[in-house]
Amino acid sequence: MGIRRSEVGRREAFIVDMKEQLLLKEQTLQLRLNGQTDDERTLEMARREIENIHATQARIRKGVYGICTDCQEEISRGQLSASPYAERCYPCQNDFDRERKMQLTQAIQHGSQNGIM
Numbered sequence: 001m002g003i004r005r006s007e008v009g010r011r012e013a014f015i016v017d018m019k020e021q022l023l024l025k026e027q028t029l030q031l032r033l034n035g036q037t038d039d040e041r042t043l044e045m046a047r048r049e050i051e052n053i054h055a056t057q058a059r060i061r062k063g064v065y066g067i068c069t070d071c072q073e074e075i076s077r078g079q080l081s082a083s084p085y086a087e088r089c090y091p092c093q094n095d096f097d098r099e100r101k102m103q104l105t106q107a108i109q110h111g112s113q114n115g116i117m
């Protein structure tokens with residue numbers, strides 16, 4: 001029980017830490033966007049990352065940050081450290097990517113049949 005409690009505490013500390021990191025990152029990206037000194041591709045990447053940050057901040061506010069959206073299991077801190085915007089644990093993300101790739105392939109094949117691509 002005591003171990004479990006301190007584990008929860010560490011997780012909370014990790015999330016508090018992550019909140020600060022996200023805010024800092026968002027501010028840096030906003031500055032870059034406001035500066036408009038980079039090329040369009042870099043700016044687009046910054047915009048997309050800010051969207052990721054906002055989605056992650058919303059998940060923190062809802063108290064579901066670090067919980068896999070598919071299997072509801074806790075995402076490991078190792079994975080969250082490597083990819084702070086992760087919404088899924090590794091196995092679920094793999095399934096998701098595989099499915100999306102399949103859909104994309106089908107869409108491309110479908111599109112080429114209709115002469116769109």
Ligand SMILES: [Zn+2]
Nearest residue numbers: 068071089092
């Ligand atoms: Zn999962």
